Amino acid sequence: MSILVIAEHDNSSLKQATLNVVAAAKAIGGDIDVLVAGENVGAVAEAAAKAEGVNKVLVADNAAYGHFLAENLGELVAEVGKGYSHILAAAGTTGKDFMPRVAALLDVAQVSDIVRVESDDTFVRPIYAGNAIATVKASDAIKVITVRPTGFDPVAAEGGSASVEQLDVVKDAGLSSFVGEEKAQSDRPDLASAGIVISGGRGMQNGDNFKMLEQVADLMGAAVGASRAAVDAGFVPNDMQVGQTGKIVAPQLYIAVGISGAIQHLAGMSDSKVIVAINKDEEAPIFQVADYGLVADLFEAVPQLEEELKKVL
Amino acid sequence: MKVLVAVKRVIDYNVKVRVKPDNTGVDLANVKMAMNPFCEIAVEEAVRLKEKGVASEIVVVSIGPKAAQEQIRTALALGADRGIHIETDEEVQSLEAAKLLKAVVEKEEPKLVILGKQSIDSDNNQTGQMLAALTGMGQGTFASEVVVDGEKVNVTREVDGGLMTVALNLPAVVTTDLRLNEPRYASLPNIMKAKKKPLDAVSPADLGVEIAPRLSTLKVEAPAARQAGIKVADVAELVDKLKNEAKVI
Ligand SMILES: Cc1cc2nc3c(=O)[nH]c(=O)nc-3n(C[C@H](O)[C@H](O)[C@H](O)COP(=O)(O)OP(=O)(O)OC[C@H]3O[C@@H](n4cnc5c(N)ncnc54)[C@H](O)[C@@H]3O)c2cc1C
Ligand SMILES: Nc1ncnc2c1ncn2[C@@H]1O[C@H](COP(=O)(O)O)[C@@H](O)[C@H]1O
Numbered sequence: 001m002s003i004l005v006i007a008e009h010d011n012s013s014l015k016q017a018t019l020n021v022v023a024a025a026k027a028i029g030g031d032i033d034v035l036v037a038g039e040n041v042g043a044v045a046e047a048a049a050k051a052e053g054v055n056k057v058l059v060a061d062n063a064a065y066g067h068f069l070a071e072n073l074g075e076l077v078a079e080v081g082k083g084y085s086h087i088l089a090a091a092g093t094t095g096k097d098f099m100p101r102v103a104a105l106l107d108v109a110q111v112s113d114i115v116r117v118e119s120d121d122t123f124v125r126p127i128y129a130g131n132a133i134a135t136v137k138a139s140d141a142i143k144v145i146t147v148r149p150t151g152f153d154p155v156a157a158e159g160g161s162a163s164v165e166q167l168d169v170v171k172d173a174g175l176s177s178f179v180g181e182e183k184a185q186s187d188r189p190d191l192a193s194a195g196i197v198i199s200g201g202r203g204m205q206n207g208d209n210f211k212m213l214e215q216v217a218d219l220m221g222a223a224v225g226a227s228r229a230a231v232d233a234g235f236v237p238n239d240m241q242v243g244q245t246g247k248i249v250a251p252q253l254y255i256a257v258g259i260s261g262a263i264q265h266l267a268g269m270s271d272s273k274v275i276v277a278i279n280k281d282e283e284a285p286i287f288q289v290a291d292y293g294l295v296a297d298l299f300e301a302v303p304q305l306e307e308e309l310k311k312v313l
Numbered sequence: 314m315k316v317l318v319a320v321k322r323v324i325d326y327n328v329k330v331r332v333k334p335d336n337t338g339v340d341l342a343n344v345k346m347a348m349n350p351f352c353e354i355a356v357e358e359a360v361r362l363k364e365k366g367v368a369s370e371i372v373v374v375s376i377g378p379k380a381a382q383e384q385i386r387t388a389l390a391l392g393a394d395r396g397i398h399i400e401t402d403e404e405v406q407s408l409e410a411a412k413l414l415k416a417v418v419e420k421e422e423p424k425l426v427i428l429g430k431q432s433i434d435s436d437n438n439q440t441g442q443m444l445a446a447l448t449g450m451g452q453g454t455f456a457s458e459v460v461v462d463g464e465k466v467n468v469t470r471e472v473d474g475g476l477m478t479v480a481l482n483l484p485a486v487v488t489t490d491l492r493l494n495e496p497r498y499a500s501l502p503n504i505m506k507a508k509k510k511p512l513d514a515v516s517p518a519d520l521g522v523e524i525a526p527r528l529s530t531l532k533v534e535a536p537a538a539r540q541a542g543i544k545v546a547d548v549a550e551l552v553d554k555l556k557n558e559a560k561v562i
Contacts, residue, residue, distance in 0.1 A: 010474075067477075067479075069479065070445075070454070071445075071451050071452070074442075074446055092473050093455060093470075093471070093473045094472070094473070096438050096454070097442065097452070097454050097455075098442070099442075100407070100439040100440075100441075100442035100446070101443070101446035101452075103408065103443065104408065104411060104444075104446035104447050107408075108408075108527065109406060109407070109408050109527035109528050110408075110437075112436065112437050112438055113436065122531065125436075126436065126536070127434065127435055128324070128330045128339060128433070128434055128436070129330075129436065130536055131329075131330035131332075131339070132330060132332050132339050132533050132534070132536070133533070133535070133536050134530050134532070134533045135530070135531045135532045135533075135534075136528050136529065136531065137529050137531055138527065139528070139529070140527050174482075175449075175450065175451030176451040176452075176480065176481045176482070177479065178477075178478075178480075179467060179478040179480050180477075181472075181474075181476060181477040181478065182475045182477075183474045183475045184474060184475045192473070196562075220562060228491060232491065232492065237476075238457065238471045238490075239471070239472070239473060239474055239475050244433070244436070245430070245491060247473070253555065253559075253561040263329075264326075270536075270539065273561065274555070274559045275542070276555070282544075287542075287544070288539075288541070289539050289542075290542050291539075291540075291542035291543070291559065292542055292543060292544075292545050292554055292555070292559075293543070293544045293545065294544070294548065294551050295544060296548075301548055304548040304549075305551070305552070308548050308549055308551075308552040309552060312562070313562065
């Protein structure tokens with residue numbers, strides 16, 4: 001068995017999700033190589049080489065991969081990956097974008113969003129927004145898989161000493177080009193890997209009120225998330241959406257404020273260790289999954305929470 | 314330009330899904346079915362492109378059992394011009410769906426193909442990307458804005474870090490995210506008119522595609538239920554519990 005893991009990064013640093021994917025690869029078993037594709041990715045390759053359990057790091061450093069365009073990455077990964085038994089990437093928006101292209105180019109199925117490995121060809125994944133958990137067996141010679149990072153504890157970031165090899169495969173499909181981006185700037189931890197997440201829903205009423213959550217978040221070193229309703233209403237940007245079709249989080253502590261607990265929201269956070277819900281409606285479905293429920297008006301409870309936390313933190 | 318839209322028949326998103334006691338799948342008997350919500354957004358986007366004079370014809374295609382014609386009729390009522398039903402009772406996985414859609418693309422030669430980003434049953438998020446790869450097209454996935462500009466289309470995409478815009482050569486594939494638009498409801502007169510719009514049925518064999526699933530589902534289980542928690546009286550108790558009982562702060 002030989003496994004190719006596609007690194008998740010932003011050209012300057014390796015994302016933690018890569019370490020979760022390497023952990024999934026270890027669960028499958030076999031030699032693990034990591035492909036770092038991007039532009040000026042020297043530091044990323046170095047970091048990947050230090051990750052626990054990595055055999056070799058392959059580097060494809062070219063402007064064609066600088067913005068992770070799926071058309072170019074798809075061709076690259078299909079070419080490099082065809083000698084492997086498994087190709088794995090994190091199920092973030094980059095992996096979800098290019099991996100199905102890889103599968104199609106190799107004429108194999110893709111197994112999306114796995115949360116557990118049963119054997120080298122059998123994997124567990126949520127379907128129907130997490131209302132059902134399927135065990136699926138893949139029959140293709142090459143298994144193309146996206147991994148839900150929250151399903152696997154990351155391998156150690158340090159301690160490995162993989163070799164680093166430069167590839168000179170340049171794949172520029174010429175179908176697409178990068179126009180621009182609006183990246184949310186935040187000094188808070190990354191939502192997908194934060195240990196504590198505090199999310200607001202429609203009950204927050206507007207974007208300004210999210211400042212209340214941000215103050216609490218900063219006290220606790222938490223990331224701030226949101227429900228779809230809060231994003232759709234324009235309170236906060238799309239990258240904060242937690243749920244079936246947003247980000248999947250599984251922090252130690254998840255605090256849902258003014259969120260009703262629709263199944264599509266639960267799909268993104270119900271694997272959190274401890275769930276707190278603050279909602280003025282005691283019938284809100286969120287209370288069915290909350291370890292600690294507080295029936296209260298959030299406009300009173302959240303400022304109080306900030307004061308109480310100041311006392312103990 | 315011609316726009317092709319792929320719509321899938323799935324369990325209605327409001328239905329509480331139940332796993333069958335024999336763990337072979339979820340219970341679909343007597344359950345309300347509907348168009349996948351992301352496909353509704355795809356249809357709406359095509360209709361808006363037509364209203365702007367950018368699209369000239371909207372062809373809608375669905376793969377599935379006879380009953381999938383209901384979803385095609387819904388799309389016709391919303392403003393699509395013509396339907397193609399690829400009829401099969403077999404389970405069609407994303408790779409085969411993409412191959413079937415490729416055959417339709419080769420025949421119809423649309424300038425733009427719009428799909429949902431994800432089916433809410435399989436939660437696969439694959440078909441559009443696979444179709445784009447098989448047809449050699451560029452792809453704008455998870456779109457929150459689509460602007461056709463001559464021989465190119467600019468697609469703003471919802472990505473993990475925020476938003477990203479790409480320019481794609483036409484023909485291209487777009488997959489829809491939630492914020493692309495808000496789908497309209499079909500009016501009664503339009504539902505009546507839709508009954509007369511053309512709808513062709515073909516089989517996978519007619520399109521030269523063999524349905525050969527590569528993934529087999531060994532079992533389907535209900536997720537582990539969370540233990541019921543407690544209600545706290547006030548914020549002070551909450552903080553105390555988090556610190557001294559759960560030990561998470
Ligand atoms: C295809 C599809 C995909 C979806 N994907 C997602 C997804 O990824 N993520 C997601 O979150 N949703 C998703 N949804 C939407 C989901 O179904 C719900 O509509 C959404 O989660 C509701 O958000 P909410 O809880 O903030 O709003 P609401 O359901 O309106 O709930 C607001 C809550 O705030 C409470 N409240 C109001 N005022 C106060 C106050 N002053 N103090 C305390 N409590 C208050 C209310 O009691 C209520 O419970 C999806 C839907 C579809 C169809
Ligand atoms: N059986 C089908 N019939 C028509 N379109 C489909 C079918 N399966 C998938 N699609 C399209 O592909 C999108 C993504 O589906 P999936 O890759 O299954 O998550 C859907 O929103 C549809 O637009």
